[in-house]
Amino acid sequence: MSDTDDIPQLSADTLAALSMFQAEQQEKIEQLQSGIIEKIDEDWQLSQFWYDDETSRKLVAEGVAAALEGSEARPARIGCVSSPTLVKFFHETEEYKTGQIQLTLFEFDDRFGLKFPTEFVHYDYKHPTDLPAELLAKFDVIIADPPFLAAECLIKTAHSIRLLGKSDVKVLLCTGAIMEDYASRLMAMHRTSFEPRHANNLANDFSCFANYQTLTFC
Ligand SMILES: C[S@@+](CC[C@H](N)C(=O)[O-])C[C@H]1O[C@@H](n2cnc3c(N)ncnc32)[C@H](O)[C@@H]1O
Known part of the structure:
Protein backbone atom coordinates (compact mmCIF):
# COMPACT_ATOMS: atom_id res chain seq x y z
CA MET A 1 0.00 0.00 0.00
CA SER A 2 1.43 3.43 -0.92
CA ASP A 3 1.47 6.48 1.44
CA THR A 4 -1.11 8.28 -0.70
CA ASP A 5 -3.78 5.53 -0.63
CA ASP A 6 -5.46 7.06 2.48
CA ILE A 7 -5.65 10.62 1.09
CA PRO A 8 -9.12 11.31 -0.33
CA GLN A 9 -8.95 12.36 -3.99
CA LEU A 10 -11.05 15.28 -5.25
CA SER A 11 -12.99 14.84 -8.48
CA ALA A 12 -12.04 16.93 -11.52
CA ASP A 13 -15.31 18.91 -11.12
CA THR A 14 -14.60 19.69 -7.47
CA LEU A 15 -11.05 20.74 -8.30
CA ALA A 16 -12.31 23.01 -11.07
CA ALA A 17 -14.90 24.59 -8.73
CA LEU A 18 -12.24 25.07 -6.04
CA SER A 19 -9.87 26.66 -8.47
CA MET A 20 -12.60 29.03 -9.74
CA PHE A 21 -13.48 30.00 -6.15
CA GLN A 22 -9.81 30.72 -5.37
CA ALA A 23 -9.47 32.82 -8.52
CA GLU A 24 -12.59 34.82 -7.58
CA GLN A 25 -11.28 35.39 -4.03
CA GLN A 26 -7.92 36.52 -5.41
CA GLU A 27 -9.66 38.91 -7.79
CA LYS A 28 -11.68 40.39 -4.89
CA ILE A 29 -8.52 40.87 -2.83
CA GLU A 30 -6.81 42.66 -5.72
CA GLN A 31 -9.86 44.87 -6.30
CA LEU A 32 -9.97 45.81 -2.60
CA GLN A 33 -6.25 46.60 -2.57
CA SER A 34 -6.47 48.69 -5.71
CA GLY A 35 -9.47 50.66 -4.43
CA ILE A 36 -11.76 49.55 -7.30
CA ILE A 37 -14.30 48.23 -4.78
CA GLU A 38 -15.89 51.35 -3.28
CA LYS A 39 -18.25 49.64 -0.88
CA ILE A 40 -17.70 46.35 0.92
CA ASP A 41 -20.87 44.24 1.02
CA GLU A 42 -22.59 43.77 4.37
CA ASP A 43 -21.96 40.36 5.89
CA TRP A 44 -24.88 39.71 8.22
CA GLN A 45 -23.01 36.84 9.89
CA LEU A 46 -20.76 39.60 11.27
C1 LIG B 1 -23.41 46.92 13.76
S1 LIG B 1 -21.98 46.92 12.68
C2 LIG B 1 -21.47 48.57 12.81
C3 LIG B 1 -20.99 49.12 11.48
C4 LIG B 1 -21.27 50.61 11.33
N1 LIG B 1 -22.69 50.87 11.34
C5 LIG B 1 -20.64 51.13 10.05
O1 LIG B 1 -21.40 51.45 9.11
O2 LIG B 1 -19.41 51.22 9.98
C6 LIG B 1 -20.88 45.99 13.67
C7 LIG B 1 -19.43 46.00 13.26
O3 LIG B 1 -18.75 45.09 14.15
C8 LIG B 1 -17.87 44.28 13.41
N2 LIG B 1 -17.66 43.02 14.12
C9 LIG B 1 -18.20 41.80 13.88
N3 LIG B 1 -17.72 40.89 14.75
C10 LIG B 1 -16.86 41.55 15.56
C11 LIG B 1 -16.03 41.14 16.64
N4 LIG B 1 -16.00 39.88 17.06
N5 LIG B 1 -15.26 42.08 17.25
C12 LIG B 1 -15.27 43.37 16.83
N6 LIG B 1 -16.03 43.82 15.81
C13 LIG B 1 -16.81 42.92 15.18
C14 LIG B 1 -18.55 44.11 12.07
O4 LIG B 1 -17.65 43.70 11.07
C15 LIG B 1 -19.14 45.50 11.86
O5 LIG B 1 -18.21 46.35 11.24
Whole structure:
Protein backbone atom coordinates (compact mmCIF):
# COMPACT_ATOMS: atom_id res chain seq x y z
CA MET A 1 0.00 0.00 0.00
CA SER A 2 1.43 3.43 -0.92
CA ASP A 3 1.47 6.48 1.44
CA THR A 4 -1.11 8.28 -0.70
CA ASP A 5 -3.78 5.53 -0.63
CA ASP A 6 -5.46 7.06 2.48
CA ILE A 7 -5.65 10.62 1.09
CA PRO A 8 -9.12 11.31 -0.33
CA GLN A 9 -8.95 12.36 -3.99
CA LEU A 10 -11.05 15.28 -5.25
CA SER A 11 -12.99 14.84 -8.48
CA ALA A 12 -12.04 16.93 -11.52
CA ASP A 13 -15.31 18.91 -11.12
CA THR A 14 -14.60 19.69 -7.47
CA LEU A 15 -11.05 20.74 -8.30
CA ALA A 16 -12.31 23.01 -11.07
CA ALA A 17 -14.90 24.59 -8.73
CA LEU A 18 -12.24 25.07 -6.04
CA SER A 19 -9.87 26.66 -8.47
CA MET A 20 -12.60 29.03 -9.74
CA PHE A 21 -13.48 30.00 -6.15
CA GLN A 22 -9.81 30.72 -5.37
CA ALA A 23 -9.47 32.82 -8.52
CA GLU A 24 -12.59 34.82 -7.58
CA GLN A 25 -11.28 35.39 -4.03
CA GLN A 26 -7.92 36.52 -5.41
CA GLU A 27 -9.66 38.91 -7.79
CA LYS A 28 -11.68 40.39 -4.89
CA ILE A 29 -8.52 40.87 -2.83
CA GLU A 30 -6.81 42.66 -5.72
CA GLN A 31 -9.86 44.87 -6.30
CA LEU A 32 -9.97 45.81 -2.60
CA GLN A 33 -6.25 46.60 -2.57
CA SER A 34 -6.47 48.69 -5.71
CA GLY A 35 -9.47 50.66 -4.43
CA ILE A 36 -11.76 49.55 -7.30
CA ILE A 37 -14.30 48.23 -4.78
CA GLU A 38 -15.89 51.35 -3.28
CA LYS A 39 -18.25 49.64 -0.88
CA ILE A 40 -17.70 46.35 0.92
CA ASP A 41 -20.87 44.24 1.02
CA GLU A 42 -22.59 43.77 4.37
CA ASP A 43 -21.96 40.36 5.89
CA TRP A 44 -24.88 39.71 8.22
CA GLN A 45 -23.01 36.84 9.89
CA LEU A 46 -20.76 39.60 11.27
CA SER A 47 -23.74 41.77 12.18
CA GLN A 48 -22.72 44.34 9.58
CA PHE A 49 -25.18 47.16 8.97
CA TRP A 50 -23.60 50.14 7.23
CA TYR A 51 -24.56 53.74 7.99
CA ASP A 52 -26.14 55.78 5.25
CA ASP A 53 -23.93 58.57 3.87
CA GLU A 54 -25.61 61.38 5.79
CA THR A 55 -25.16 59.55 9.09
CA SER A 56 -21.50 58.88 8.29
CA ARG A 57 -20.88 62.55 7.46
CA LYS A 58 -22.57 63.74 10.68
CA LEU A 59 -20.63 61.31 12.86
CA VAL A 60 -17.38 62.28 11.14
CA ALA A 61 -18.10 66.03 11.53
CA GLU A 62 -18.76 65.52 15.25
CA GLY A 63 -15.68 63.32 15.62
CA VAL A 64 -13.43 65.92 13.99
CA ALA A 65 -14.89 68.81 16.00
CA ALA A 66 -14.54 66.88 19.26
CA ALA A 67 -10.97 65.85 18.44
CA LEU A 68 -9.79 69.39 17.70
CA GLU A 69 -11.58 71.02 20.65
CA GLY A 70 -9.79 71.52 23.95
CA SER A 71 -6.27 70.42 23.02
CA GLU A 72 -3.55 71.98 20.89
CA ALA A 73 -1.77 68.66 20.32
CA ARG A 74 -1.70 67.63 16.66
CA PRO A 75 -2.45 65.33 15.10
CA ALA A 76 -5.47 64.60 17.26
CA ARG A 77 -6.12 60.89 17.25
CA ILE A 78 -9.47 59.34 16.40
CA GLY A 79 -10.25 55.64 16.77
CA CYS A 80 -13.11 53.93 14.95
CA VAL A 81 -14.08 50.75 16.79
CA SER A 82 -16.27 48.40 14.74
CA SER A 83 -17.36 51.35 12.60
CA PRO A 84 -15.48 50.88 9.32
CA THR A 85 -17.82 52.89 7.08
CA LEU A 86 -16.55 56.08 8.69
CA VAL A 87 -12.97 55.72 7.45
CA LYS A 88 -13.73 56.76 3.87
CA PHE A 89 -15.63 59.82 5.13
CA PHE A 90 -12.80 60.85 7.47
CA HIS A 91 -10.46 60.60 4.48
CA GLU A 92 -12.58 63.20 2.68
CA THR A 93 -12.18 65.85 5.40
CA GLU A 94 -9.73 68.79 5.17
CA GLU A 95 -8.57 67.98 8.70
CA TYR A 96 -7.46 64.52 7.59
CA LYS A 97 -5.87 65.75 4.36
CA THR A 98 -3.89 68.41 6.24
CA GLY A 99 -2.73 66.01 8.95
CA GLN A 100 -4.65 67.61 11.82
CA ILE A 101 -6.29 64.30 12.64
CA GLN A 102 -4.92 60.78 12.53
CA LEU A 103 -7.16 57.74 12.23
CA THR A 104 -7.07 54.11 13.37
CA LEU A 105 -9.72 51.51 12.54
CA PHE A 106 -10.20 48.64 15.02
CA GLU A 107 -12.27 46.08 13.11
CA PHE A 108 -12.83 42.33 12.98
CA ASP A 109 -13.43 42.02 9.23
CA ASP A 110 -10.05 41.71 7.54
CA ARG A 111 -11.43 42.91 4.21
CA PHE A 112 -11.02 46.41 5.65
CA GLY A 113 -7.37 45.63 6.26
CA LEU A 114 -6.97 45.20 2.51
CA LYS A 115 -8.80 48.44 1.81
CA PHE A 116 -7.18 50.54 4.55
CA PRO A 117 -3.89 48.74 5.27
CA THR A 118 -2.12 51.54 7.13
CA GLU A 119 -5.00 52.39 9.47
CA PHE A 120 -6.41 48.93 10.16
CA VAL A 121 -5.90 46.99 13.38
CA HIS A 122 -7.54 43.57 13.61
CA TYR A 123 -9.86 43.75 16.64
CA ASP A 124 -12.09 41.18 18.31
CA TYR A 125 -14.20 42.51 21.17
CA LYS A 126 -14.08 39.03 22.74
CA HIS A 127 -10.39 39.74 23.49
CA PRO A 128 -10.70 43.34 24.67
CA THR A 129 -7.13 43.68 25.90
CA ASP A 130 -5.51 42.34 22.70
CA LEU A 131 -4.50 45.79 21.51
CA PRO A 132 -1.15 47.08 20.25
CA ALA A 133 0.80 48.43 23.25
CA GLU A 134 1.82 51.57 21.36
CA LEU A 135 -1.83 52.57 20.91
CA LEU A 136 -2.85 52.41 24.57
CA ALA A 137 -4.06 55.71 26.11
CA LYS A 138 -3.47 57.54 22.82
CA PHE A 139 -6.94 58.47 21.52
CA ASP A 140 -8.71 61.82 21.88
CA VAL A 141 -11.95 60.56 20.34
CA ILE A 142 -13.38 57.07 19.86
CA ILE A 143 -16.47 56.23 17.84
CA ALA A 144 -17.78 52.71 18.43
CA ASP A 145 -20.62 50.63 17.04
CA PRO A 146 -20.33 47.14 18.60
CA PRO A 147 -21.72 44.20 16.63
CA PHE A 148 -24.26 42.86 19.13
CA LEU A 149 -26.96 44.33 21.37
CA ALA A 150 -25.75 42.34 24.34
CA ALA A 151 -24.27 43.35 27.68
CA GLU A 152 -21.23 41.11 27.21
CA CYS A 153 -20.37 42.79 23.90
CA LEU A 154 -20.74 46.33 25.27
CA ILE A 155 -18.86 45.57 28.50
CA LYS A 156 -15.89 44.20 26.53
CA THR A 157 -15.94 46.97 23.93
CA ALA A 158 -16.05 49.55 26.75
CA HIS A 159 -13.02 47.83 28.31
CA SER A 160 -11.06 48.32 25.06
CA ILE A 161 -12.22 51.94 24.81
CA ARG A 162 -10.97 52.65 28.33
CA LEU A 163 -7.57 51.19 27.40
CA LEU A 164 -7.28 53.06 24.10
CA GLY A 165 -8.57 56.45 25.23
CA LYS A 166 -6.69 59.25 26.93
CA SER A 167 -8.00 60.06 30.42
CA ASP A 168 -10.36 62.70 28.92
CA VAL A 169 -11.31 60.68 25.83
CA LYS A 170 -14.55 61.72 24.14
CA VAL A 171 -16.62 58.71 23.16
CA LEU A 172 -19.50 58.39 20.72
CA LEU A 173 -21.34 55.09 20.88
CA CYS A 174 -23.90 54.06 18.27
CA THR A 175 -26.05 51.18 19.40
CA GLY A 176 -29.60 50.13 20.15
CA ALA A 177 -31.60 52.37 22.46
CA ILE A 178 -32.10 49.34 24.71
CA MET A 179 -28.41 49.59 25.69
CA GLU A 180 -28.92 53.01 27.33
CA ASP A 181 -28.64 51.76 30.91
CA TYR A 182 -25.37 49.89 30.18
CA ALA A 183 -23.93 52.87 28.27
CA SER A 184 -24.70 55.11 31.22
CA ARG A 185 -23.27 52.77 33.85
CA LEU A 186 -20.19 51.66 31.90
CA MET A 187 -19.06 54.95 30.36
CA ALA A 188 -21.20 57.69 31.95
CA MET A 189 -22.89 58.30 28.63
CA HIS A 190 -26.11 60.12 27.81
CA ARG A 191 -28.36 59.67 24.80
CA THR A 192 -27.88 62.44 22.24
CA SER A 193 -30.52 63.85 19.90
CA PHE A 194 -28.75 62.33 16.91
CA GLU A 195 -30.32 59.18 15.45
CA PRO A 196 -27.95 57.16 13.24
CA ARG A 197 -29.56 55.67 10.15
CA HIS A 198 -28.54 52.74 8.00
CA ALA A 199 -28.33 52.19 4.26
CA ASN A 200 -30.58 49.15 4.65
CA ASN A 201 -33.21 50.13 7.16
CA LEU A 202 -32.89 48.45 10.55
CA ALA A 203 -35.99 47.65 12.56
CA ASN A 204 -34.15 48.38 15.84
CA ASP A 205 -34.53 51.67 17.64
CA PHE A 206 -30.99 52.98 17.18
CA SER A 207 -29.30 55.76 19.16
CA CYS A 208 -26.09 57.69 19.56
CA PHE A 209 -24.67 58.10 23.07
CA ALA A 210 -21.87 60.42 24.19
CA ASN A 211 -19.81 60.90 27.36
CA TYR A 212 -19.38 64.65 26.65
CA GLN A 213 -21.46 67.57 25.44
CA THR A 214 -21.55 67.08 21.68
CA LEU A 215 -20.59 70.06 19.53
CA THR A 216 -22.46 69.63 16.26
CA PHE A 217 -25.60 67.61 17.02
CA CYS A 218 -28.49 70.01 17.61
C1 LIG B 1 -23.41 46.92 13.76
S1 LIG B 1 -21.98 46.92 12.68
C2 LIG B 1 -21.47 48.57 12.81
C3 LIG B 1 -20.99 49.12 11.48
C4 LIG B 1 -21.27 50.61 11.33
N1 LIG B 1 -22.69 50.87 11.34
C5 LIG B 1 -20.64 51.13 10.05
O1 LIG B 1 -21.40 51.45 9.11
O2 LIG B 1 -19.41 51.22 9.98
C6 LIG B 1 -20.88 45.99 13.67
C7 LIG B 1 -19.43 46.00 13.26
O3 LIG B 1 -18.75 45.09 14.15
C8 LIG B 1 -17.87 44.28 13.41
N2 LIG B 1 -17.66 43.02 14.12
C9 LIG B 1 -18.20 41.80 13.88
N3 LIG B 1 -17.72 40.89 14.75
C10 LIG B 1 -16.86 41.55 15.56
C11 LIG B 1 -16.03 41.14 16.64
N4 LIG B 1 -16.00 39.88 17.06
N5 LIG B 1 -15.26 42.08 17.25
C12 LIG B 1 -15.27 43.37 16.83
N6 LIG B 1 -16.03 43.82 15.81
C13 LIG B 1 -16.81 42.92 15.18
C14 LIG B 1 -18.55 44.11 12.07
O4 LIG B 1 -17.65 43.70 11.07
C15 LIG B 1 -19.14 45.50 11.86
O5 LIG B 1 -18.21 46.35 11.24
